[in-house]
Amino acid sequence: MINKRLLIKHLLAHNDENSFYDKKRKIDIGQKEGKAKFLKHVCALSNSNPKNNSYMVIGVEDDDNAIIGVDFFDDSKIQNLINAYLTNPPIVQYENIPFPHLPNNKVVGLVTIRPNEGLTSLRKNIWKYYGGSVFFRDGSMSMPKVFDIEITDVNSKIVAAIEKNAQNNIEHTLDGVFDFMNSRSDYNAQYKVFKEYFVVCWAGQKKLVKDDIYYSRVDIELINERVRLFFSALDEVSIRIDENQFKIIEYVNLGLQGTNRYYPLEETLIRFEDNAQYNIETTLLFEPPKFDKKILHHIYNTNNAILNKLKKGMTLTPAEESDLKNLPETYLICYLNHFENAINKLIEAKTLIKNYDQDTYRLYKETIRILRKVRYN
Numbered sequence: 001m002i003n004k005r006l007l008i009k010h011l012l013a014h015n016d017e018n019s020f021y022d023k024k025r026k027i028d029i030g031q032k033e034g035k036a037k038f039l040k041h042v043c044a045l046s047n048s049n050p051k052n053n054s055y056m057v058i059g060v061e062d063d064d065n066a067i068i069g070v071d072f073f074d075d076s077k078i079q080n081l082i083n084a085y086l087t088n089p090p091i092v093q094y095e096n097i098p099f100p101h102l103p104n105n106k107v108v109g110l111v112t113i114r115p116n117e118g119l120t121s122l123r124k125n126i127w128k129y130y131g132g133s134v135f136f137r138d139g140s141m142s143m144p145k146v147f148d149i150e151i152t153d154v155n156s157k158i159v160a161a162i163e164k165n166a167q168n169n170i171e172h173t174l175d176g177v178f179d180f181m182n183s184r185s186d187y188n189a190q191y192k193v194f195k196e197y198f199v200v201c202w203a204g205q206k207k208l209v210k211d212d213i214y215y216s217r218v219d220i221e222l223i224n225e226r227v228r229l230f231f232s233a234l235d236e237v238s239i240r241i242d243e244n245q246f247k248i249i250e251y252v253n254l255g256l257q258g259t260n261r262y263y264p265l266e267e268t269l270i271r272f273e274d275n276a277q278y279n280i281e282t283t284l285l286f287e288p289p290k291f292d293k294k295i296l297h298h299i300y301n302t303n304n305a306i307l308n309k310l311k312k313g314m315t316l317t318p319a320e321e322s323d324l325k326n327l328p329e330t331y332l333i334c335y336l337n338h339f340e341n342a343i344n345k346l347i348e349a350k351t352l353i354k355n356y357d358q359d360t361y362r363l364y365k366e367t368i369r370i371l372r373k374v375r376y377n
Contacts (some may be wrong), residue, residue: 005226007166017140020054036127044135044142046090046115052159058109069106096228176223194272199223288336310352328367
């Protein structure tokens with residue numbers, strides 16, 4: 001089993017990007033341009049490596065390979081994006097890899113691209129790229145190529161050697177367990193061994209609601225691969241464990257005017273097999289809450305008025321300050337209730353909120369994460 005932290009270190013040791021490895025300071029697949037560039041790189045790496053995995057490392061400075069990290073990204077629906085825009089799509093997995101020197105809310109993103117046989121191409125137009133375009137890696141660049149280019153296998157031995165050198169061992173596993181237990185001792189850190197091989201560590205702030213137990217500020221890590229599987233600072237989750245699986249159900253707190261309640265958002269199920277294999281399955285559970293359209297129209301117009309004041313640099317009243325805290329969530333609720341333009345308003349609000357108040361901006365990012373999961377599904 002590959003230790004993903006070691007794998008990233010070995011990839012960075014190559015220093016320069018190449019035909020099987022790309023690095024980025026960050027990606028933004030919430031915007032059309034960022035989405036198009038991400039798809040271009042996935043397409044190029046898949047076509048340039050027909051017989052081996054290729055990788056993208058996210059959260060690394062381009063000039064000196066400094067690991068700066070990015071926000072935790074738990075978009076389990078990223079494969080849906082790939083399938084929607086690429087013909088003959090590869091299998092793409094995005095994993096969050098913790099590093100000891102990074103703050104607890106920062107990780108390194110590792111994108112693993114497993115190709116299918118044949119060419120991968122854009123299925124339809126996106127941004128400035130046309131449907132039918134085919135991309136290959138030319139050194140560190142992802143470039144368009146003609147269809148009749150010969151596909152060659154030049155990287156399999158190199159990638160195999162890198163992956164072999166990143167294999168896990170008992171020392172790495174034990175170090176990982178102790179690192180986790182020490183760093184999350186504030187929230188009753190625990191571990192569980194599955195099938196005499198896999199070690200899962202987890203911690204969270206416990207909350208009892210009637211007879212049900214929920215956890216907030218949850219951190220879960222599959223130690224064998226050093227992959228952070230789930231992290232939530234704002235939402236609450238339930239956890240169920242037996243001898244064969246680890247199940248997490250994530251809830252989202254939504255409501256209007258003090259009527260908030262918890263709605264199941266997504267179930268993540270980690271199944272451990274007897275043959276030293278595991279599978280992670282995610283199922284979207286979310287059913288959008290419905291609210292009175294008259295109330296939503298009033299809230300929608302209030303949000304628009306607040307945005308206009310922020311654009312003009314005007315001072316908000318105490319009541320508007322309070323409404324601003326709820327603005328990302330209420331725009332989301334409006335969108336889920338068929339206010340189609342609310343999504344454009346939410347995107348427009350990003351820079352305004354970021355420049356105005358960082359606490360509200362953290363709530364904004366959480367709202368976008370929920371929206372992304374629902375839309376990709």
